Amino acid sequence: MIIVGEKINTSRKKIAEAVENRDAEFIVSVAKEQADAGADYIDVNAGTFVGRETECLCWLVETIQNELEMPLSLDSPDPEALSAAMKLHKGEPMINSISLEEDRFRSLLPVVSSGPCHVVALCMAKTSMPTSVEDRVNVGAELVEKLTAEGVPLEKIYVDPLIQPVSVDTKMGPAALGAIRDIMEKFPGVNTICGLSNISFGLPERHLINRTFLALSMGYGLNAAIVDPTDSKLMATLLSAEMLLDRDEYCQNFIDAYQNGRLVGG
Amino acid sequence: MGEFQALSEAVIKGDITAAVAETEKLLERSAKVQEILDKGLIEAMDDVGERFSKGQMFVPQMLRSAKTMQECMNIIKPLFQEGEVTTKGRVLIGTVKGDLHDIGKNLVSMMMEGAGFEITDLGVDVAPATFVQKAQEVEPHIVGMSALLSITMPGMPETIKALEAAGLREKIKVMIGGAPVTDRYAQEIKADAYAPDAASAVTAAKKVLGIS
Numbered sequence: 193m194i195i196v197g198e199k200i201n202t203s204r205k206k207i208a209e210a211v212e213n214r215d216a217e218f219i220v221s222v223a224k225e226q227a228d229a230g231a232d233y234i235d236v237n238a239g240t241f242v243g244r245e246t247e248c249l250c251w252l253v254e255t256i257q258n259e260l261e262m263p264l265s266l267d268s269p270d271p272e273a274l275s276a277a278m279k280l281h282k283g284e285p286m287i288n289s290i291s292l293e294e295d296r297f298r299s300l301l302p303v304v305s306s307g308p309c310h311v312v313a314l315c316m317a318k319t320s321m322p323t324s325v326e327d328r329v330n331v332g333a334e335l336v337e338k339l340t341a342e343g344v345p346l347e348k349i350y351v352d353p354l355i356q357p358v359s360v361d362t363k364m365g366p367a368a369l370g371a372i373r374d375i376m377e378k379f380p381g382v383n384t385i386c387g388l389s390n391i392s393f394g395l396p397e398r399h400l401i402n403r404t405f406l407a408l409s410m411g412y413g414l415n416a417a418i419v420d421p422t423d424s425k426l427m428a429t430l431l432s433a434e435m436l437l438d439r440d441e442y443c444q445n446f447i448d449a450y451q452n453g454r455l456v457g458g
Numbered sequence: 459m460g461e462f463q464a465l466s467e468a469v470i471k472g473d474i475t476a477a478v479a480e481t482e483k484l485l486e487r488s489a490k491v492q493e494i495l496d497k498g499l500i501e502a503m504d505d506v507g508e509r510f511s512k513g514q515m516f517v518p519q520m521l522r523s524a525k526t527m528q529e530c531m532n533i534i535k536p537l538f539q540e541g542e543v544t545t546k547g548r549v550l551i552g553t554v555k556g557d558l559h560d561i562g563k564n565l566v567s568m569m570m571e572g573a574g575f576e577i578t579d580l581g582v583d584v585a586p587a588t589f590v591q592k593a594q595e596v597e598p599h600i601v602g603m604s605a606l607l608s609i610t611m612p613g614m615p616e617t618i619k620a621l622e623a624a625g626l627r628e629k630i631k632v633m634i635g636g637a638p639v640t641d642r643y644a645q646e647i648k649a650d651a652y653a654p655d656a657a658s659a660v661t662a663a664k665k666v667l668g669i670s
Binding site: 319 | 513516517518521556558559560561564565582583607608609611612637638640643
């Protein structure tokens with residue numbers, strides 16, 4: 193499972209303050225705790241700094257990579273911010289994200305093809321949000337075809353089926369799960385990824401819903417997730433799901449986590 | 459309260475069958491339609507909004523209550539004489555240009571409607587010129603804008619400027635909301651109010667129009 197740590201997002205108050213005050217120590221500590229908890233990428237999002245997003249995102253990239261040798265997920269819909277952050281980034285970043293919305297696709301394509309990177313392909317259509325499995329698969333397939341035509345290898349594409357809240361429409365759970373299954377079947381080698389928090393919007397006990405949805409998604413083929421890796425219950429769910437899906441030989445990771453006291457059950 | 463309590467409770471519970479039956483019963487007893495609306499339906503939705511704000515009710519329950527109210531409205535609406543329905547105010551609402559997210563905006567529309575506002579929903583990806591054109595037609599008391607992306611937020615000040623240029627800004631209160639939107643941003647772009655969720659949008663709308 194590829195884990196993208198989601199905590200460095202300026203929509204969180206403490207992160208916004210740290211970015212505002214250029215508190216490198218705090219940002220690095222949040223990056224490090226996620227890396228220690230198993231993150232493969234650290235997501236950086238400075239979206240709330242309207243007009244200053246580019247400089248804030250670049251500061252985050254430099255600050256974290258000065259201390260940690262690991263790739264980041266550059267999280268913005270803004271081509272200018274992504275392009276600037278990508279130039280500073282050491283190694284192959286994950287670009288989060290490109291979609292079919294017309295301006296967004298056209299303006300982000302040059303960024304994505306400007307160097308080696310991984311890219312999240314969000315199933316957002318040209319003029320509307322997808323609702324059914326079919327909508328999502330059609331958009332996902334078009335994105336995969338367009339990106340591979342530009343030379344992005346399938347293995348570096350992460351299709352995000354676009355998670356919408358079940359509180360608003362209970363069909364949104366199966367719509368996302370079915371899309372994960374169909375996209376993984378249609379394009380062997382491609383990845384699927386999603387953030388979890390949208391699924392539980394408007395409901396109580398959101399953590400419970402999020403980690404249950406994670407396990408279900410993995411059952412349908414999800415192999416990457418944007419999560420809080422320091423959430424020990426969520427990570428325990430992830431480890432047990434991997435084991436149950438035959439993605440953990442000899443149950444090694446599960447047992448290791450238990451023996452190292454990292455497995456929070458019950 | 460009193461004779462409208464059963465209807466009110468059915469709306470809060472989101473029990474469509476019971477609410478429709480209660481509405482019909484009240485009509486048979488020749489209750490005034492305006493009172494059914496005000497004391498049965500709108501009061502119930504105010505209560506729903508309050509419970510939602512306190513974390514005692516959740517989005518699916520709010521949707522269910524709104525749907526229940528809608529069904530009752532379908533029964534009583536034809537009984538209002540032309541021009542007799544009193545609305546709290548006309549609201550023009552939409553998601554700004556370049557942005558396709560509509561869940562939050564739809565929840566706001568629904569709760570505003572439940573509170574007795576008249577809603578004109580322009581949908582998603584609404585250009586400033588469209589807001590202006592529709593504002594000229596509808597003459598709203600409030601223009602509500604939603605944005606879910608930092609890059610589409612500038613559509614909000616652009617629309618405010620377009621309303622100014624068309625000479626409409628003085629007559630209209632502007633409200634904004636959406637995940638990346640903040641109260642501070644509302645002040646910066648000189649919007650009249652910011653609301654973080656559907657229930658507080660109702661409270662804010664009443665406040666900017668000076669109604670209780």
